[in-house]
Amino acid sequence: MAAVEVRNGYKYYGSKSSPKIVLNQLNMNVMRGSIYGLLGASGCGKTTLLSCIVGQRCLNGGEVRVLGVKPGEPGSGVPGSRVGFMPQEIALVEEMTVKETIFYFGRIYGLTDERIREKFKDLKDLLQLPPARQMIKECSGGQQRRLSFACAMIHDPELLILDEPTVGLDPMLREKIWNFLVETTRNSKLAVIITTHYIEEANQANYIGLMRKGVLLAEDTPTNIMIKFGTQSIEEAFLILSQRQGTEDQVVDQNRNQSVALPAAVLPLEVIDSHDPTTDEKPPIPYEETPNENRKKVFFTTKGRLKALMTKNFVQLFRQPSGIIFMLLFPIIQLTCFYLAIGKTPTNLELGVYSGEVDSYSECFDANLKTIYNANDTCHFNKLSCRYILELGDDIATRKYYASQEDALKEAKRALTVGYIYFAHNFSESVHELIEDGIHASDGAVDNAELTVHIDMTDQQVAYYMQRKLRDKFSDFMNGVVRDCNVSSALVKLPVQFQDPIYGSTDIEFQQYCAPGVVMTMVFFLATLMTAAVFISERMDGIWDRTLLAGVSATEMLWAHLCTQLIIMTLQSFEVIMYIGIVFDTYNNGDTTTLIGLLTLTAFCGMLFGLFISVFCKSHTEANFVATGAFYPMIILCGLLWPLESMPRFLQDLVMVLPFTIPSISARNVIEKGWSITNAKVYNGFLVMAAWTIIFFVLCLVGIRRKA
Numbered sequence: 001m002a003a004v005e006v007r008n009g010y011k012y013y014g015s016k017s018s019p020k021i022v023l024n025q026l027n028m029n030v031m032r033g034s035i036y037g038l039l040g041a042s043g044c045g046k047t048t049l050l051s052c053i054v055g056q057r058c059l060n061g062g063e064v065r066v067l068g069v070k071p072g073e074p075g076s077g078v079p080g081s082r083v084g085f086m087p088q089e090i091a092l093v094e095e096m097t098v099k100e101t102i103f104y105f106g107r108i109y110g111l112t113d114e115r116i117r118e119k120f121k122d123l124k125d126l127l128q129l130p131p132a133r134q135m136i137k138e139c140s141g142g143q144q145r146r147l148s149f150a151c152a153m154i155h156d157p158e159l160l161i162l163d164e165p166t167v168g169l170d171p172m173l174r175e176k177i178w179n180f181l182v183e184t185t186r187n188s189k190l191a192v193i194i195t196t197h198y199i200e201e202a203n204q205a206n207y208i209g210l211m212r213k214g215v216l217l218a219e220d221t222p223t224n225i226m227i228k229f230g231t232q233s234i235e236e237a238f239l240i241l242s243q244r245q246g247t248e249d250q251v252v253d254q255n256r257n258q259s260v261a262l263p264a265a266v267l268p269l270e271v272i273d274s275h276d277p278t279t280d281e282k283p284p285i286p287y288e289e290t291p292n293e294n295r296k297k298v299f300f301t302t303k304g305r306l307k308a309l310m311t312k313n314f315v316q317l318f319r320q321p322s323g324i325i326f327m328l329l330f331p332i333i334q335l336t337c338f339y340l341a342i343g344k345t346p347t348n349l350e351l352g353v354y355s356g357e358v359d360s361y362s363e364c365f366d367a368n369l370k371t372i373y374n375a376n377d378t379c380h381f382n383k384l385s386c387r388y389i390l391e392l393g394d395d396i397a398t399r400k401y402y403a404s405q406e407d408a409l410k411e412a413k414r415a416l417t418v419g420y421i422y423f424a425h426n427f428s429e430s431v432h433e434l435i436e437d438g439i440h441a442s443d444g445a446v447d448n449a450e451l452t453v454h455i456d457m458t459d460q461q462v463a464y465y466m467q468r469k470l471r472d473k474f475s476d477f478m479n480g481v482v483r484d485c486n487v488s489s490a491l492v493k494l495p496v497q498f499q500d501p502i503y504g505s506t507d508i509e510f511q512q513y514c515a516p517g518v519v520m521t522m523v524f525f526l527a528t529l530m531t532a533a534v535f536i537s538e539r540m541d542g543i544w545d546r547t548l549l550a551g552v553s554a555t556e557m558l559w560a561h562l563c564t565q566l567i568i569m570t571l572q573s574f575e576v577i578m579y580i581g582i583v584f585d586t587y588n589n590g591d592t593t594t595l596i597g598l599l600t601l602t603a604f605c606g607m608l609f610g611l612f613i614s615v616f617c618k619s620h621t622e623a624n625f626v627a628t629g630a631f632y633p634m635i636i637l638c639g640l641l642w643p644l645e646s647m648p649r650f651l652q653d654l655v656m657v658l659p660f661t662i663p664s665i666s667a668r669n670v671i672e673k674g675w676s677i678t679n680a681k682v683y684n685g686f687l688v689m690a691a692w693t694i695i696f697f698v699l700c701l702v703g704i705r706r707k708a
């Protein structure tokens, strides 16, 4: 009875209009209880054929039946527990130990831990596996290959497919493996398909198939093939067949040059099939796509599988030092940078000072200097600018004194100071006139009683800071002067009163304003980058495909990742909130659990965005381009750096739907205003983030299922 039947197998890569044909009307029969050696030069299509047999790829035409079912049929066990597949690449998780790897495959194939232990013991002896605790990345190439073989065998499959299993193994071990396969197939119904470059070892196979350019040139027992071609070895027979096919190719090419249409069925040249005569029938190649049955799989999982998948995910993450650094240390480093560098008061500034009232600034520091004195019940001032200079101190900026306004301007223009302040030579008299005469004071007095400030506005934040501080100091100074003169402070007060703020404090810092947005974008993109990296690596290393071929559905793998990440993201959010609360004393007027919840949801959404990227990007480079490309627009447009209200109207509406805009406002509402989750302006942040999470999840699911 046939374990594998391929009828008129046709497969191409590329587009339908210019297909690269890899399998061309291929017929193949593999009997139960036998070894089938598939031989052929590199690139002839062996791996492609095997991938169609295990259900990893679909034929574009023809039919495959494996163990009596079509690969991918729901509940068929193909791909799945009925088949063992050892791919050409190692496709094992480098960070796992030998034992963990065996348990991983055992569990996803549905074996009990007891059974896995027993099988491990048997296979360990047979394949001389490395010590149980040795990490895969510490194993030699040969050891990894043997372990990969053990993983394909662990669940006693009915069909074992081995793609180049003996490459890199020493002759003794190769012989041992062949003896084992011969023994097992003789005493059971196990069917083995094995590809190898060592043609001589294929002598031990019950049947061999000689493949060239996507065609099975011959399929028979090794002895029959040698008899048929009158050769002493299979290698010679293969050579003769290849030469014949080459000659036929030339005929085809010549005819093609003469524009003669040839039937597609001109190949294969010769098929010898003593055990299945049906292969001689050659109907025309059908061109329709065969639907991928994998997509019809319904979601289900088992505790063992979920455990295996989640263990793998955790091991993969935490055994890589970069994984732990990325997840736990990066947030700390980034937050530390943010809190130390953003929103703090500028220091080490130098401010030029010029007062026309003094000949030497030492006069200002004379302990006997009296800037205010009363005579005839009238306040008189002497070198009043000195009082301001003394009150100003060096807290805001270090004062640098100049003998002339020109000197002060020259140094400011050379950026040696942030600017300068200037007092007129009659500043004291002008202030006196202003206080005495009030609205009747002359224009000259009004002008000269001012503090004149010239600031370099190119450094906007520093300039605004200086303006604000100098103005406040001057206001305090004038209040002090009129108080000392027993004059009403109303005279020097601006008719604008800023009362206690409704929310927040008068000293609210930029840091406090942008912290929610910064923290959210940080956890989002950390999750994005990490997830994209993990998934792409898993796909490139072949682990993703191998797990799918073990019967795990793409949906199960997605769920396992989501569960793993949810745990990590919750931990990370907790860590972030605690760190900024304890180390940087960031206040929170609202509920911490609400913040952790929103942050976890943000990280989760970031993870799905990473997954989305990994599904649609082929390489790490491509994924990095997309993630970086998305990062800046999202940050710039979310109102973190500049108020949303300043954007054009259409953009304001547009950015409201972005993942960070409303959620960061919600977080700020919790922190600053102490609002709870029942408030619409808090829960709308959750809704926006949840909506993006669902969108990314659905897109990922569609993408993954299409690829599966």
Ligand SMILES: Nc1ncnc2c1ncn2[C@@H]1O[C@H](COP(=O)(O)OP(=O)(O)OP(=O)(O)O)[C@@H](O)[C@H]1O
Residues within 6 Å of the ligand: 013, 014, 020, 022, 040, 041, 042, 043, 044, 045, 046, 047, 048, 049, 088
């Ligand atoms: N995903 C793909 N897209 C396009 N072409 C592909 C793809 N995979 C394989 N091919 C091409 O199909 C042909 C058959 O490849 P395949 O890997 O099946 O050969 P093979 O016989 O297994 O080779 P080897 O023994 O070197 O592994 C090769 O020319 C290869 O370049």
